[in-house]
Amino acid sequence: MLSHSVFSVVPIAIFGGTKLAVAATSGSFSILSMNVAGLPSILQTNDVPGDKATNAGTIGSDFAKYGYDVINVQEDFNYHAYIYATDNHTYRTATSGGAGIGSGLNTLANFDWIDYTRIGWDDCSDASGDDCLTPKGFTFMRTVVDSGVYIDMYDIHADAGTEAGDETARNSNLAQVAAYIDTWSAGNAVLVFGDTNSRYTRTEDNIGIFASQNGLTDAWLQLERGGVVPTVESLCDNPSTTNDCETVDKVFYRGNAIVQLSATYFNYESSKFVQADGDILSDHNPITVDFDWKLSTTLRQSDFWGGPHGDWFSDLTTLSTRASPKASVLTFRGGARLDSVGLTLADGTSFVHGGTGGTQVQLSLAASEYWTSAVLCQGTKDSHTRNFYIKAMTSTGRTLTTGTTTNDCATFTAPSGWQIVGFLGQDGDEMDQLGFIFAPQ
Numbered sequence: 001m002l003s004h005s006v007f008s009v010v011p012i013a014i015f016g017g018t019k020l021a022v023a024a025t026s027g028s029f030s031i032l033s034m035n036v037a038g039l040p041s042i043l044q045t046n047d048v049p050g051d052k053a054t055n056a057g058t059i060g061s062d063f064a065k066y067g068y069d070v071i072n073v074q075e076d077f078n079y080h081a082y083i084y085a086t087d088n089h090t091y092r093t094a095t096s097g098g099a100g101i102g103s104g105l106n107t108l109a110n111f112d113w114i115d116y117t118r119i120g121w122d123d124c125s126d127a128s129g130d131d132c133l134t135p136k137g138f139t140f141m142r143t144v145v146d147s148g149v150y151i152d153m154y155d156i157h158a159d160a161g162t163e164a165g166d167e168t169a170r171n172s173n174l175a176q177v178a179a180y181i182d183t184w185s186a187g188n189a190v191l192v193f194g195d196t197n198s199r200y201t202r203t204e205d206n207i208g209i210f211a212s213q214n215g216l217t218d219a220w221l222q223l224e225r226g227g228v229v230p231t232v233e234s235l236c237d238n239p240s241t242t243n244d245c246e247t248v249d250k251v252f253y254r255g256n257a258i259v260q261l262s263a264t265y266f267n268y269e270s271s272k273f274v275q276a277d278g279d280i281l282s283d284h285n286p287i288t289v290d291f292d293w294k295l296s297t298t299l300r301q302s303d304f305w306g307g308p309h310g311d312w313f314s315d316l317t318t319l320s321t322r323a324s325p326k327a328s329v330l331t332f333r334g335g336a337r338l339d340s341v342g343l344t345l346a347d348g349t350s351f352v353h354g355g356t357g358g359t360q361v362q363l364s365l366a367a368s369e370y371w372t373s374a375v376l377c378q379g380t381k382d383s384h385t386r387n388f389y390i391k392a393m394t395s396t397g398r399t400l401t402t403g404t405t406t407n408d409c410a411t412f413t414a415p416s417g418w419q420i421v422g423f424l425g426q427d428g429d430e431m432d433q434l435g436f437i438f439a440p441q
């Protein structure tokens with residue numbers, strides 16, 4: 001089930017200054033979410049027969065065998081090494097530790113990512129299930145599905161149980177993820193997949209918050225239930241022989257103004273994850289979803305340069321409401337490093353990111369002149385990577401530069417016939433991380 005992409009000969013972000021990247025404009029990928037029941041067997045058998053270390057090894061070889069593009073696991077505690085020993089995905093997170101120390105959350109993928117972050121819950125409840133025994137929470141990564149194709153992916157393991165204290169904690173957990181998405185994924189495509197410990201019938205949880213607050217679609221609800229929120233509980237067998245029943249493991253998604261995302265397939269994968277004698281490997285049904293992605297014809301983005309510090313910003317939401325945007329004035333500030341980047345569109349809309357230090361430089365573009373490429377140089381300040389230099393180049397060969405060059409630079413060029421019209425990345429007093437938004441000329 002490896003990802004495949006449709007290629008077009010459009011040069012997009014150029015790395016290292018020389019190579020033309022061939023950018024895909026559409027493709028597909030698969031994901032899996034699985035609670036791997038990895039608490040020490042002495043504490044919790046999970047009602048799974050057999051030896052947990054052996055079962056973990058079988059889970060890892062099934063991950064390799066079926067080759068899902070991105071796998072989020074939960075409860076990956078004390079048998080983690082057995083899963084990684086038999087799995088062969090190229091990109092995998094380092095464990096945060098066994099039960100009592102780690103969150104049990106890990107990701108195994110065919111795609112690289114940037115900005116990986118582990119976040120602990122603000123609230124937990126021991127009303128049932130000893131949830132406060134170990135620091136559970138969620139993880140964030142900006143996954144690089146292809147050059148200029150980013151999806152923010154969240155793994156999640158919310159509080160378990162159905163006592164009042166559990167539901168209060170779980171409501172808080174889900175609200176914490178929703179608030180994080182609003183801040184750190186503003187304007188971005190998003191996938192949340194993991195163990196929510198929630199069902200639509202546990203109304204106190206407010207699992208609907210991902211739809212109501214973040215605009216995410218539940219792939220199971222969409223593909224198996226015609227989008228109708230269940231009011232009656234329907235428990236799944238394990239292995240489940242039907243996709244109609246509801247589990248607490250869920251997949252939510254949205255595209256953005258750059259990447260159109262659609263879920264094309266949902267399945268409980270339990271029949272693939274069994275022991276040699278047919279017994280289950282986990283007390284949870286693993287779930288898989290296939291996605292198709294397609295790039296917009298009006299807005300695209302480059303890759304990023306710099307480090308994952310500062311606050312997330314994106315001009316995408318504003319740009320998605322502008323017809324035929326065009327930069328008319330570029331305004332940068334810099335000195336020892338790059339302090340800020342800004343531009344004013346021909347319609348008067350202006351964007352500015354970063355701080356007020358350094359010296360201001362400006363370039364006004366003619367009506368038929370477009371900002372077509374940029375060089376960024378990154379370096380380290382206070383042990384954090386950030387952008388030190390920018391050079392903008394226009395379609396008529398004029399340039400605007402500020403900051404200080406380093407020996408770690410990259411060139412970002414709009415696809416042929418396109419131009420740079422905005423920014424996205426992370427900033428503070430200076431420009432920590434920076435990417436460019438493209439629109440047709």
Ligand SMILES: *[C@@H]1O[C@H](CO)[C@@H](O)[C@H](O)[C@H]1NC(C)=O
Pocket residue numbers: 064065067088089090
């Ligand atoms: C992982 O192993 C499977 C066989 O189990 C193989 O089909 C696949 O190509 C391997 N993937 C990588 C990335 O080596």
